[in-house]
Amino acid sequence: MQQTQVEGKPKNSAIANALAVDESGAPKIERRARLVDDSIGYLLLACGVISVLTTIGILYVLGSESLAFFTSVNQQDNVFATIAGNLANFLGTAEWQPGGGKFGIWPLLEATLMTSFVAMLVAIPLGLGAAIYIAEYATPRVRASLKPILEVLAGIPTVVYGYFAITFMTPLLQGIFGIDTVQFYNTASAGLVMGIMILPTIASMSEDALTAVPRALREASYGLGATKFETISKVVLPAALSGILAAAIVGISRAVGETMIVALAAGAGPRFTMPPNFFVGAETITGHIARISGGDLSYGSIDYQSLFALGLALFFFTLALNTLSRWVSNKFREAYQ
Amino acid sequence: MTATTNTPSRAVERIKNEESFLSGLRNRHLQGTIWKYFFQAAIVIGIVALLTLMFNVVNRIVGLVAVREIVDPATLADGRDLESLSAEELARIYSEYRLTGANTDGGRVFLRDNVIGRDTFQANPQAPMSQLLPNADLPPEVGALTFSELQPADTQVILAAAAGQITLLDAVITEIVGREILEAWTFTESTFNRAAIEERVASNEDWAGAQLEWRSWLNPQFLTTRMTTIAADSGVRAALLGSLVTIALTVLIAFPLGVGTAIYLEEYSTGNSWFENFIETNIRNLAGVPSIIYGLLGLAIFVRALASITQGRTIISAALTMALLILPVIIINAQEALRAVPPSIREASFGLGATRWQTIWNQVLPAAMPGILTGTILGMSRAIGETAPLIIIGAATFIATDPGLTSRFTVLPIQIYTWTKDPRQGFSEIAAATIVLLLIVLLLFNATAIILRQRFRRKLSG
Numbered sequence: 001m002q003q004t005q006v007e008g009k010p011k012n013s014a015i016a017n018a019l020a021v022d023e024s025g026a027p028k029i030e031r032r033a034r035l036v037d038d039s040i041g042y043l044l045l046a047c048g049v050i051s052v053l054t055t056i057g058i059l060y061v062l063g064s065e066s067l068a069f070f071t072s073v074n075q076q077d078n079v080f081a082t083i084a085g086n087l088a089n090f091l092g093t094a095e096w097q098p099g100g101g102k103f104g105i106w107p108l109l110e111a112t113l114m115t116s117f118v119a120m121l122v123a124i125p126l127g128l129g130a131a132i133y134i135a136e137y138a139t140p141r142v143r144a145s146l147k148p149i150l151e152v153l154a155g156i157p158t159v160v161y162g163y164f165a166i167t168f169m170t171p172l173l174q175g176i177f178g179i180d181t182v183q184f185y186n187t188a189s190a191g192l193v194m195g196i197m198i199l200p201t202i203a204s205m206s207e208d209a210l211t212a213v214p215r216a217l218r219e220a221s222y223g224l225g226a227t228k229f230e231t232i233s234k235v236v237l238p239a240a241l242s243g244i245l246a247a248a249i250v251g252i253s254r255a256v257g258e259t260m261i262v263a264l265a266a267g268a269g270p271r272f273t274m275p276p277n278f279f280v281g282a283e284t285i286t287g288h289i290a291r292i293s294g295g296d297l298s299y300g301s302i303d304y305q306s307l308f309a310l311g312l313a314l315f316f317f318t319l320a321l322n323t324l325s326r327w328v329s330n331k332f333r334e335a336y337q
Numbered sequence: 338m339t340a341t342t343n344t345p346s347r348a349v350e351r352i353k354n355e356e357s358f359l360s361g362l363r364n365r366h367l368q369g370t371i372w373k374y375f376f377q378a379a380i381v382i383g384i385v386a387l388l389t390l391m392f393n394v395v396n397r398i399v400g401l402v403a404v405r406e407i408v409d410p411a412t413l414a415d416g417r418d419l420e421s422l423s424a425e426e427l428a429r430i431y432s433e434y435r436l437t438g439a440n441t442d443g444g445r446v447f448l449r450d451n452v453i454g455r456d457t458f459q460a461n462p463q464a465p466m467s468q469l470l471p472n473a474d475l476p477p478e479v480g481a482l483t484f485s486e487l488q489p490a491d492t493q494v495i496l497a498a499a500a501g502q503i504t505l506l507d508a509v510i511t512e513i514v515g516r517e518i519l520e521a522w523t524f525t526e527s528t529f530n531r532a533a534i535e536e537r538v539a540s541n542e543d544w545a546g547a548q549l550e551w552r553s554w555l556n557p558q559f560l561t562t563r564m565t566t567i568a569a570d571s572g573v574r575a576a577l578l579g580s581l582v583t584i585a586l587t588v589l590i591a592f593p594l595g596v597g598t599a600i601y602l603e604e605y606s607t608g609n610s611w612f613e614n615f616i617e618t619n620i621r622n623l624a625g626v627p628s629i630i631y632g633l634l635g636l637a638i639f640v641r642a643l644a645s646i647t648q649g650r651t652i653i654s655a656a657l658t659m660a661l662l663i664l665p666v667i668i669i670n671a672q673e674a675l676r677a678v679p680p681s682i683r684e685a686s687f688g689l690g691a692t693r694w695q696t697i698w699n700q701v702l703p704a705a706m707p708g709i710l711t712g713t714i715l716g717m718s719r720a721i722g723e724t725a726p727l728i729i730i731g732a733a734t735f736i737a738t739d740p741g742l743t744s745r746f747t748v749l750p751i752q753i754y755t756w757t758k759d760p761r762q763g764f765s766e767i768a769a770a771t772i773v774l775l776l777i778v779l780l781l782f783n784a785t786a787i788i789l790r791q792r793f794r795r796k797l798s799g
Contacts, residue, residue, distance in 0.1 A: 005362075026643040034692060034694075036694055037692045037694045037695075038691065040694050041601070041605050043597065044597045044598070044600050044601035044605060045601055045605075046597075047593070047594045047595075047597030047601060048596040048597070048601045048602065048616045049616075049618050050594050050598070050664070051598060051616060051619055051623060051664060051665070051668070052619055053666070054623060054634070054661050055619050055622070055623060057634055057638055058626065058630060058631075058633075058634050061633065061634050061637040061638060062630070062633065065637065075769065082746070101663075103786060105703070125379070126379040126382055126383065127379075128379075129375055129376045129378070129379025129380070130376070130380045130383055132376045133373075133376035133377055133379060133380050134380070136376075137373060137376060137377070137659065146380060149383070149384055149387060150383065150720075152387065153383060153387050155718055155722075155748055155779060155783065156390070156722070156776070157721075157722025157724070157775060157779075158395070158722070158724065159722065159724045159750045159753050159754050159757075160390070160722070160753070160772050160776070161390075161774070162754070162757065163394070163753060163757050163768060163769070163772060164389075164390045164393055164394075166757060167393060167397070167757075167765060168389065168390075168393045172535075196383075196386045196390075199383055200383070203383070220523070227365050227366055227368075227369045227371055227629040228373075229365075229368060229369030229372050229373065230365065230369070232372075233372075252627070253625060256627070257626075257627025257628070257629065258627070259627070259628065259629045259724070259725035259728075260724050260725055260750075260754065263725075263728075263754070264754065264757055264758065270771075286629050286725070289629055289633070289729065290629065290725055290728050290729065293632075293636065293728065293729045293731070294728050299641055305634065308633060308637070311629070311630055311633045314627060314629070315626065315627075315630050318625060318626065318627055319622065319625070319626075320623060323622075324623035326621070
């Protein structure tokens, strides 16, 4: 095929072009220069790069402000000693008092872990139970009506769950355990409602894992005389375990990063309790970030920078959980083909 | 499978002893039934939670309230309509009112915060009034005074000259006139416990003059009026408009970027370049980043670093942040929609001589569009309920004016958050009304998504 210049030809002679032959008698096929076609690929690539830039932006913003934070409080002789000292305090002490220059993440982390723990206590058994019911027991008609309900539950904004925690769950807990035991702001109420919020996520991911288990496995199990429950518990669940574990880890990750429920219901003010008391108020990492930035925060202040250090911790925590979830799901996946 | 080694012999023994086998079978079935009920219970608990949540909200939007007029508007202006009063008269009413009660500044704080502006004042607190309010026509003896020298009479003159009739009317209506909600009851309490409520209203000495009446918190006035500091008078107009403008802008930014990325990954990607894999993994990771982190990103980049473009804590900053947040949702759904377009359509188009882009634009995209739109609406549903990032980038909690692109703003979920936290009477109820409004907006979005999905199915099958 011979490449010729387009400019050298008369413009509106498409038929002449189509009939043209080169010296050897073969039809002449030309590639016309197409501005849109040639450049659009790069334009689309640029769109894709935006998502990479977002990640770089997150890392840069969190990293640089955290660095500023770790170098500016409790300064020592040299930069490295300051950073090492602050990092040790940040990860190793249990007092968070920005006013007093004390930045130990543990009170916030403890509250985060407490609310997430309660949430998982609700969401894993109920989510998995719901998934098993939908995947194994429900008739197609029941399944068709149950799945939208879970979707609705998953689509409700988290701030609405926060309202639910304050106006329903907290009074309910106070009614059961006594108003003296249960403070108005408490981690149990936030955690329980968070569990309901995460339930659909775990249910729908687990259900996908369960339905991916081939029918032949179930039928083989029935053929050996197992009951339905034995088939589910001894054949289907182990086969779907990787997907279920992945769902649970994603659930934890969502609980750790959830903000609005804890900002409304868990309490304001970092508090370290040992042993953990679920009925008193405590502030989670996300709750603290939301409360502090809600006021008029001046840029460049220690308070402002400390939020980014917390954000960085939260980012790595959830990233690790999400990566672990994908790893578990790929590593332990049983391939049936 | 370690347990199988000794089972055959055991099984043989069991079958020999048929009675014990049957009783074992009964136990196994019983166990199965018990677990089945547990699984069923899990579903039932989920449904009950959803119903309780909905009921808990709806129960609060209609109910009895005990109300009392704080100051009768008729006594303020000798029976004239407040809106017909001049700026001078309103300034007099406001200034005089501010000399009694808890706040005896004669309107100076209002003058500083709403007329001069706190930033202008703090830049130069010792300046004379004529310098702080260069556009106002002040008498020279008043204009020479500094803020700390102002007497109530001076404040009144300045307010009349500089504040404008609308601002003053607003202040008088929100701060002086108005109906005070003493207590609000839920619908169930109001219906089944009416006698006790009446008894309580009648017997409470602090509530003299209080009346009991039914009130629907979600009413047309709630949707169309501006925000005030009193729950019963407050409207959600600014937040509703704020939400709609933010969402529109978010989609305008995120839709082309998301669909572009999806087309690149599905139609241009070779599938095995490390860079494309990197973009894919990156998008999956971004989808799992907590929304509050996007708020921090938006705060540092859009609000601070790009302040010259976005003007700081504005709707533009909010929309840019939200666009990044929903980008992974749009991309992942658009990828799925593109993947669902059968390869034969592309091959036919190529076979007719179309270029790659002509194939995508004329064949693939129209076929994938309903799926792409469904994903976009999912992203919009997420964005309209998202609260945390907007708190971080600094959505205002009190906005009386309609939002503009570069003004401070509030949205529905922010209002729900603020009003839920507010312990004063009536705020929990207007938070509930706002929740219902937000859920209705979400329902409309999702109904659109379902209709699109059905059209998509029909198109593929027909």
